[in-house]
Amino acid sequence: MAKSPSLDDFRVPYFGDKKADTFSPEAIDPAAKPFSTGSKDGDREHLTEIGVKLDVLQERLHAQRHHRVLLVLQGMDTSGKDGTIRGVFHEVDPLGLRTVPFRAPTPIEAAHDFLWRVHMQAPGAGELAIFNRSHYEDVLVPRVTGQIDKTECERRYRQIRDFESMLAENGTTIIKCWLHISKDEQRRRLQARIDDPTKHWKFDLSDLEARKHWDAYQAAYRDALAATSTELAPWYVIPADSKTHRNVMVAELLLRLMEGLKLEYPPAKAELKGVKIE
Amino acid sequence: MAKSPSLDDFRVPYFGDKKADTFSPEAIDPAAKPFSTGSKDGDREHLTEIGVKLDVLQERLHAQRHHRVLLVLQGMDTSGKDGTIRGVFHEVDPLGLRTVPFRAPTPIEAAHDFLWRVHMQAPGAGELAIFNRSHYEDVLVPRVTGQIDKTECERRYRQIRDFESMLAENGTTIIKCWLHISKDEQRRRLQARIDDPTKHWKFDLSDLEARKHWDAYQAAYRDALAATSTELAPWYVIPADSKTHRNVMVAELLLRLMEGLKLEYPPAKAELKGVKIE
Numbered sequence: 054m055a056k057s058p059s060l061d062d063f064r065v066p067y068f069g070d071k072k073a074d075t076f077s078p079e080a081i082d083p084a085a086k087p088f089s090t091g092s093k094d095g096d097r098e099h100l101t102e103i104g105v106k107l108d109v110l111q112e113r114l115h116a117q118r119h120h121r122v123l124l125v126l127q128g129m130d131t132s133g134k135d136g137t138i139r140g141v142f143h144e145v146d147p148l149g150l151r152t153v154p155f156r157a158p159t160p161i162e163a164a165h166d167f168l169w170r171v172h173m174q175a176p177g178a179g180e181l182a183i184f185n186r187s188h189y190e191d192v193l194v195p196r197v198t199g200q201i202d203k204t205e206c207e208r209r210y211r212q213i214r215d216f217e218s219m220l221a222e223n224g225t226t227i228i229k230c231w232l233h234i235s236k237d238e239q240r241r242r243l244q245a246r247i248d249d250p251t252k253h254w255k256f257d258l259s260d261l262e263a264r265k266h267w268d269a270y271q272a273a274y275r276d277a278l279a280a281t282s283t284e285l286a287p288w289y290v291i292p293a294d295s296k297t298h299r300n301v302m303v304a305e306l307l308l309r310l311m312e313g314l315k316l317e318y319p320p321a322k323a324e325l326k327g328v329k330i331e
Numbered sequence: 332m333a334k335s336p337s338l339d340d341f342r343v344p345y346f347g348d349k350k351a352d353t354f355s356p357e358a359i360d361p362a363a364k365p366f367s368t369g370s371k372d373g374d375r376e377h378l379t380e381i382g383v384k385l386d387v388l389q390e391r392l393h394a395q396r397h398h399r400v401l402l403v404l405q406g407m408d409t410s411g412k413d414g415t416i417r418g419v420f421h422e423v424d425p426l427g428l429r430t431v432p433f434r435a436p437t438p439i440e441a442a443h444d445f446l447w448r449v450h451m452q453a454p455g456a457g458e459l460a461i462f463n464r465s466h467y468e469d470v471l472v473p474r475v476t477g478q479i480d481k482t483e484c485e486r487r488y489r490q491i492r493d494f495e496s497m498l499a500e501n502g503t504t505i506i507k508c509w510l511h512i513s514k515d516e517q518r519r520r521l522q523a524r525i526d527d528p529t530k531h532w533k534f535d536l537s538d539l540e541a542r543k544h545w546d547a548y549q550a551a552y553r554d555a556l557a558a559t560s561t562e563l564a565p566w567y568v569i570p571a572d573s574k575t576h577r578n579v580m581v582a583e584l585l586l587r588l589m590e591g592l593k594l595e596y597p598p599a600k601a602e603l604k605g606v607k608i609e
Contacts, residue, residue, distance in 0.1 A: 116532040139424050146417050147425050148463070154426070185426070243608045250599030254394040258602055321528030324536055330521045 058087035060306055063290050065231075065282035068214065078275055078290045083235040086298040088305060096297045103304040104144030110308075111149040111181055113316035118179035120314050121225040124307060125184045128232030129270060130260060131242035132293055134185050137232065140300035141307065142183075151176065155186040167191040167209070168216050175220055188213060189229075192277045197269045210280035221285035228310050229286060230303055231278060232293040236267050336365035338584055341568050343560035346492065356556055356568045357549055361513040364576040366583055374575045381582040382422030388586075389427040389459055391594035396457035398592050399503040402585060403462045406510030407548060408538060409520035410571055412463050415510065418578035419585065420461075429454065433464040445469040445487070446494050453498055466491060467507075470555045475547045488558035499563035506588050507564060508581055509556060510571040514545050 066076050090096050114120055126134045138152055153174045162170045168188055176182035192209050195201040201209070221227055234242075243264070246252040263270060282288040289306055293299040344354050368374050392398055404412045416430055431452045440448045446466055454460035470487050473479040479487070499505055512520075521542070524530040541548060560566040567584055571577040 116529075135424075135426055138426055142425050145425075146413075147420050147423075147428050148413055148416055148430055148432070150425050152426050240608045247603050247606050247608065251394075251596040253600045253603055254396075254597045257600070258606070261608070264608070318529040319532045322531045322535070325525050325531055328525050328536070330518045330525070330539070330542070 060088075060289070060302075060309060062087075063292075063302075065278045065288040065290060067287070068280055068283050076279065078231065078233060078278055079271055081233060081290045081292060083233045083238065083292050084294040085292040086295050087292070088302050089295075089298050093297055096301050100140065100297070100301050100304055101144060103301070103308050104141070106308055107142070107304065107311065108145045108149075110311040110314075110316055111145050113318055114181060114311070114314070115149055115179045116318050117316055118319075119224070120316070121176040121178055121220075122181045122311065122314075123176050123184065123220070123225050123227045124182070124303075125187045125189070125227070125229040126232065126303075127187065127189050127229070127274075128293065129234060129239060129267075130256070130263060131239050131246075132232035132234045133296055133299055134232060136296055137230075137300055137303050138183055138185065140296070141304045149181060151180055151182045153182060153184050155184065155188075155190060168212065172216070176225060178224070188216075189277055189281075193270065193273050194263075196273050197263075197266050206276075207280070210277065213281050214283055214286075217281070217283065217286040226310060226314065227286040228306060229282075229288045230291050230306065231274060231288060232299060233290050234293045236264075238294040239264065338366075338567070338580075338587060340365075341570075341580075343556045343566040343568060345565070346558055346561050354557065356509065356511060356553055359511060359568045359570060361511045361516065361570050362572040363570040364573050365570070366580050367573075367576050371575055374579050378418065378575070378579050378582055379422060381579070381586050382419070384586055385420070385582065385589065386423045386427075388589040388592075388594055389423050391596055392459060392589070392592070393427055393457045394596050395594055396597075397502070398594070399454040399456055399498075400459045400589065400592075401454050401462065401498070401503050401505045402460070402581075403465045403467070403505070403507040404510065404581075405465060405467050405507070405552075406571065407512060407517060407545075408534070408541060409517050409524075410510035410512045411574055411577055412510060414574055415508075415578055415581050416461055416463065418574070419582045427459060429458055429460045431460060431462050433462065433466075433468060446490065450494070454503060456502070466494075467555055467559075471548065471551045472541075474551045475541075475544050484554075485558070488555065491559050492561055492564075495559070495561065495564040504588060504592065505564040506584060507560075507566045508569050508584065509552060509566060510577060511568050512571045514542075516572045517542065 063081065065078060090099055114122065126137060128134055142150055151174075155171070158170065171184075171188045174182065174184070192201075192206055192213070196206050217227055243256075243261070246255055278288045278290075291299055291302050341359065343356065368377055392400065404415060406412055420428055429452075433449070436448065449462075449466045452460065452462070470479075470484055470491070474484050495505055521534075521539070524533055556566045556568075569577055569580050
């Protein structure tokens with residue numbers, strides 16, 4: 054009998070682990086659907102079920118005001134970061150989410166170290182924050198364009214590990230997902246945007262630059278993931294050519310994480326017992 | 332034939348208008364359901380339809396990156412501010428919303444004028460921001476508890492009018508909703524929270540203080556609404572004893588407002604025409 058797939062099969066080995074040297078996220082098939090029920094309708098129903106559970110857990114997270122949860126989403130253009138947020142959190146109270154898009158740094162942001170603006174957006178007690186892009190941009194674009202050299206890039210990997218450890222040690226549970234799409238799937242998605250004029254606002258011709266350096270970006274992701282997947286802040290590779298499957302898998306990961314927190318409502322307040330409102 | 336209800340029947344007369352002196356929001360029945368389809372199921376279906384439209388409009392708002400929209404929610408405890416956000420925006424992409432809860436000011440916030448922290452949270456171009464409580468708290472609690480006198484309270488009304496005009500003149504479309512519940516309905520809702528220990532985290536015995544001063548708070552709301560309902564930032568009284576009806580009415584108001592903006596996708600980009608992705 055074939056072993057059923059485990060979420061952990063898609064975890065990037067921890068930094069320092071021997072396996073890390075041989076692990077290649079690109080070896081995972083972006084078109085795979087290991088967590089599919091077998092039908093799109095079935096997957097959608099499953100996603101709604103997980104969403105309802107996440108909603109309940111989020112309320113407890115908020116009520117308990119103790120844990121902090123951070124979900125980091127990274128991936129090439131069109132890999133579905135926006136769509137994942139929409140799909141995974143459809144059932145979750147919008148009051149319980151804080152989505153943070155990181156765009157090109159403003160002059161004020163650029164005047165600080167690259168973790169400055171990120172730290173400011175870290176989730177507080179009881180919060181679930183979702184980073185749509187993140188500090189990982191700073192070890193991707195500048196590396197591919199040659200703005201930083203290998204030494205600086207490795208220094209940043211270390212700074213990221215230290216920063217994320219600090220967050221985790223202070224009560225933040227971190228999960229990082231790399232939405233892994235194929236070059237062919239990206240072509241289809243970009244073409245669809247070009248063919249629909251109402252989607253033109255989503256990009257410029259200059260956005261196609263990154264696609265020209267596809268292999269360099271894949272290498273930059275591979276190195277960044279290997280160097281920053283730690284026990285306290287692991288990376289998962291999400292096969293993302295199928296949007297529904299991508300959503301199911303991210304939702305499953307988050308569900309497992311939040312179930313693991315053993316979230317409970319705070320104890321009843323003795324002074325409220327038996328009170329009758331007039 | 333009876334005149335069918337209009338959203339404008341629930342608009343607080345503009346400040347300075349003669350009618351303003353005689354308008355009493357309390358005269359509106361909090362149990363009324365003027366925008367109901369007649370059945371709860373019908374209302375829920377209607378709400379979903381509006382939600383889907385709001386989702387489309389929100390995407391255009393974001394794409395166009397020109398208008399800014401601000402929805403302010405105020406109301407007594409249990410009036411349903413959280414529930415409104417959840418209900419009205421269920422179909423709207425969480426990426427398109429920024430919900431801002433205003434709690435008791437932090438020491439840093441309290442060290443500034445009362446509009447300082449509010450200004451910081453104003454929506455930017457393309458943003459839809461929802462204030463869950465707001466600067467109006469500063470003309471409610473301090474007035475009832477006597478921390479500010481009539482002169483200071485009226486000074487703040489004027490400051491609020493000036494501030495909101497400035498936001499509106501710089502491109503922000505503002506709508507303010509007062510969720511109007513009856514004292515009886517509040518009793519039922521508070522009692523339900525007390526009788527369910529998993530809801531105890533939502534309040535302290537001290538929260539019942541405001542209920543003891545129900546009439547004073549109603550008067551404070553009446554005066555604040557009358558003094559700050561302006562053409563650029565009108566107040567609406569939302570009958571809110573029925574949760575479903577409350578959601579439908581707020582959704583209808585927001586839909587009308589967003590339809591009025593004539594939101595469009597930005598024009599297609601000529602340089603993308605006919606581009607084939609390799």
